[in-house]
Amino acid sequence: MVSDRLTQLAHQVTATAAPPYPFDPLSTAEIEATVSIIRKEHGPLHYNAITLYEPRKAEMMAWVANSENAPRPARKADVVTIAPGGKVYDGVVDLDNNEIAQWNHTPDVQPLITMEDLQEVEHVVRKDPKVIEQCGIVGIPAEDMHKVYCDPWTIGYDERFGSAVRLQQALMYYRPHPDDSQYTYPLDFCPIYNAETREIIHIDIPLVRRPINKAPPNNYHPAAIEKEGGYRKDIKPIHITQPDGVSFVINGRMIEWQNWNIHVGFNYREGIVLNNITFNDKGNVRPIFWRLSLAEMVVPYGNPEHPHQRKHAFDLGEYGGGYMTNSLSLGCDCKGAIHYMDAAFVNRAGAATTIKNAICIHEEDAGILFKHTDFRDDSVVVTRGRKLIISQIFTAANYEYCVYWIFHQDGTVQLEIKLTGILNTYAMNPGEDTHGWGTEVYPGVNAHNHQHLFCLRVDPNIDGPDNTVFQVDAVRGSGEVGSLENKYGNAFYAKKTKFTTPREAMSDYDGSTSRTWDMANTNKLNSHSKKPVSYKLVSRDVPPLMPKEGSLVWKRAGFARHAIHVTKYSDDQIHPAGRHVPQTSGEPSQGIPAWIESAGSDSSIDNTDVVLWHTFGLTHFPAPEDYPIMPAEPMTLLLRPRHFFDRNPVLDVPPSYARTPSQVASGSGACGCTKNDGSSVLV
Amino acid sequence: MVSDRLTQLAHQVTATAAPPYPFDPLSTAEIEATVSIIRKEHGPLHYNAITLYEPRKAEMMAWVANSENAPRPARKADVVTIAPGGKVYDGVVDLDNNEIAQWNHTPDVQPLITMEDLQEVEHVVRKDPKVIEQCGIVGIPAEDMHKVYCDPWTIGYDERFGSAVRLQQALMYYRPHPDDSQYTYPLDFCPIYNAETREIIHIDIPLVRRPINKAPPNNYHPAAIEKEGGYRKDIKPIHITQPDGVSFVINGRMIEWQNWNIHVGFNYREGIVLNNITFNDKGNVRPIFWRLSLAEMVVPYGNPEHPHQRKHAFDLGEYGGGYMTNSLSLGCDCKGAIHYMDAAFVNRAGAATTIKNAICIHEEDAGILFKHTDFRDDSVVVTRGRKLIISQIFTAANYEYCVYWIFHQDGTVQLEIKLTGILNTYAMNPGEDTHGWGTEVYPGVNAHNHQHLFCLRVDPNIDGPDNTVFQVDAVRGSGEVGSLENKYGNAFYAKKTKFTTPREAMSDYDGSTSRTWDMANTNKLNSHSKKPVSYKLVSRDVPPLMPKEGSLVWKRAGFARHAIHVTKYSDDQIHPAGRHVPQTSGEPSQGIPAWIESAGSDSSIDNTDVVLWHTFGLTHFPAPEDYPIMPAEPMTLLLRPRHFFDRNPVLDVPPSYARTPSQVASGSGACGCTKNDGSSVLV
Structure with a gap:
């Protein structure tokens, strides 16, 4: 305790010497310390991930409530390594005590594919004689193999190869010139790469062959645009400036802004993690969310022809939304006065690496916050709003995801995702029928139907951890038109269905009832409405999982079977498709289905510490406007205070x-x- | 022709002398000319509306296509007047020939209630002895009648009074102090006002009486906020400047911006009307929409107790979205470099009036337009977007609607509506059960459940007027998991259902198939995808009409029975609930149901000039955070080019x-x- 107090005092003197807040991601020094602790006991390893082993909730809540007296949670590292021979070890390193706290061999799993893993494949395919042979068949001479590219993907799951060997599939392309977009020249075959032996072990070759596309390049880089007539010259500048700086205060990774207090974490997997989100309600600091993150996603493609079923990337669980994060730069990705945060990772060799400017934090004008004019006399009030945006962008091979966590002054948290980047493409012959599974977006270029399904993990803390989830449907009153109770037939109300068990909580979206979900604290009623204080999830882009029940994707992406799952909180349940996702067969399903089965699908989730998992996204049928690069398509959802405040909280x-x-x-x-x-x- | 050419030449010399473009709203001079022409032939009249009689489409299309040789459409005024005794006359005045072209007595209708009509009621109720008596009963002494206020609403329809007499209902409130919000002090009775005799003809008194609320005022004006501790001081300024001005060019009411060309009209009813929207696709000016407007809305309340069923305002058809429009001011409603347009109307006496700054036109930064990074080498392109926003705000008694027509560079048209203002409130006794029909948002204040249902009128002109509407559903492929055709169960595609008749086109939203609707020109195929050029309506806030089939609202708001109606174009079919909405019984239903019945619900809408009507909105269950003034709640829909362009149109x-x-x-x-x-x- 005394040392903690001293540390806190030291912190007041020099900000740089501040001890990490327990939610802070591991620093580069901590990552290096972790590696050196491991190296003392273990031989050569490939480091797959080193990330903060997050403080156990009970421990952390106690410390947050009383940091004077409760013990400060220890700094620990969560480690994934691969030993020679492909043996996977999961470990926990205690950085306070410089020791390995846990070290386990985890059989039959494949940890995610890192950027380093991905980078290797292209070099191997270019030299593989069977790949060179196939390139020749589609019309690429052997001397042009340096023009052959591949987007390496995890293999997903292929029953012919199982999970024992670490594999990638290479989606093949060709670039006539290094600056041409290769997505105009997809190749029709698909090599399978063994990451252990670094060789091609198989090539999937379609029955119908498709020679290399003869269409001219379709590019978006400046030289191409200049050749086509140049850039438009009729856009006048818009300057956005904050001469007095930003309205937020950052202390370490804690942000204070307009009554909000938020800890901004980050990991290799989920990217941005927001912890202990509170709102200062007239001096009363009220907890709202213990943890918010985008926890998983899956992108199933809709072409049933082999081997396209393997295209259903779990971009977070199989590659890491943190690992793939862009380094952002002022005026390009964001405008105005920007605060950036870096992200630290381990590389395969065990060295710490950094992505500069991985997180962008800035404010924007939010238009009208509220307005009212009295029609009698034109007396009026009009107030403009402001929003705080915490964002990252990650590139998953061809595609980019721009993730914006937006805080509004009125207590609303908005998650906006913009999809941009380049469509995944496959070869097609002139005049070939796409059978409706894709669209010819450019001659010889077939962009397959696909979905982007994200899983939002919400750990609610609505005035405390004991919360209950309700499904809310707008329904008509029971009386028929003309009846005494509903003479004019206009009665309607909000029907609230309490989820008492995980089984009940497996629920789908229903647009016909404008369905929403409340995370409520039933122990605390709003003083006016007498309804439980709550936050409502308002989400309208909620397609069902298109792969059928029992299908490969349905089995692997159990989280996507329903719009909503609710589970009782457990410290280690973070990853909805499981901790190690690549090459899972889905038999049994990992993550949410497994947790629910193990807890009992009829166990109680009523008035206890719960986690809500929400799958949302969109179904994309490509069109030529999306090519050769896609104008950003936005998608959004809201977490809105309902009966949480006694009054509009932005009157001041x-x-x-x-x-x-x-x-x-x-x-x-x-x-x-x-x-x-x-x-x-x-x- | 010669005179037209001369006029055009004159136009080039002095912009102020420019003849109005045929879509231009009537000027104050034209309104006054209209009145003087009418006055020559008719006695004293109350002028209810004088607005542009829009040029007939065939005539206007011919002129747009060939303005050198086709006759210029005449300037005409569409007139609604009320003669002594309440006789309604609808007329058309030909301003080119200074004559009345049509003049008809229209029996059994009530034209909309103007702001002047509304303003009168409060003065009358304050002096009415029976109202004074009722005020006494709820606790307001006769000497305090100046503290009694009312929001006059059209009566909707009340079967006891029918349609013959022009009526309003007075929703009653009390203000302890002139600056107090009266919505905290709703009165429990409802006087009925005869607009002809200017007297109260009836008072609806509830069985259970509710004395005036004893709670302290709940205000949002500066003095109240200062008393509660003052405004927050931690918001630093954000300056948005355009030192070189805006990127759009305005010629009269025609805007050219980023390949778009749009004529901005305005009328007393719909407010903003956008005409002949085209996109310059690499030198080829392509028509997209002939006319876009918010054409109607209805706000049904869900409390079945008499007389709340009468609360279902058609804010556009019964009051006028143009008439209720706010005069906007720089830095308050909009930021940046703003171009404003005024709106001209007639008043009851026949004089022209103007709302200054009724329309705001400005640009905003739109964040990332597209981005892609190549993971191999960090080669990258990142491009920021811009949007053009044409907006108005109208106040419907307690509530405000902020309407933003947003044009994106990529060909997308977005309609965003922000709801703000004050909840309609009703009195409740301490401890009274709301029965789920409303929420106690403040002691003694019951805010009833309600919907805001808007009707968007889209007159598509996708590469020409002959268009076809398709329903598009994301559906799973037919083969079962394990079958040859769908072995892995991942097949899905976009199922397109052509609407060949208005009956087929009456369709609802289906969230489970991510349903969208395409407006397509089946005569023109995209050169790459070989699919018809089209615009897709993507709308996700699409609740069904909650009042039941056969109910009063269902009968009166026929347009709201389905998310989509499609009709064959007809010049006079603009108003989805009919031309004169107040006091319609809905028997028979006016507007869309009547048009479909008269055209034949099995008549062809395939590959012809069609209009798409889309009802969208939201269902609002109030909460205390919405009070005493509501933080703006946004809602949006998109019209997106699909297979319209051969390529991403923003690469330059x-x-x-x-x-x-x-x-x-x-x-x-x-x-x-x-x-x-x-x-x-x-x-």
């Missing part, structure tokens, strides 16, 4: 303009208010 | 940053690109 945001009826009547016209920037409005 | 938007693989390889690092503002990027 300075109005842009306000004039009361008595000011109108007295002709003073004075607005008696301040502008959003604190200066007075003169009328 | 200057990137913020670009670096090709060969630049990376050569280490030049030069990006060879320009920033969005036209300046070069130095790396």
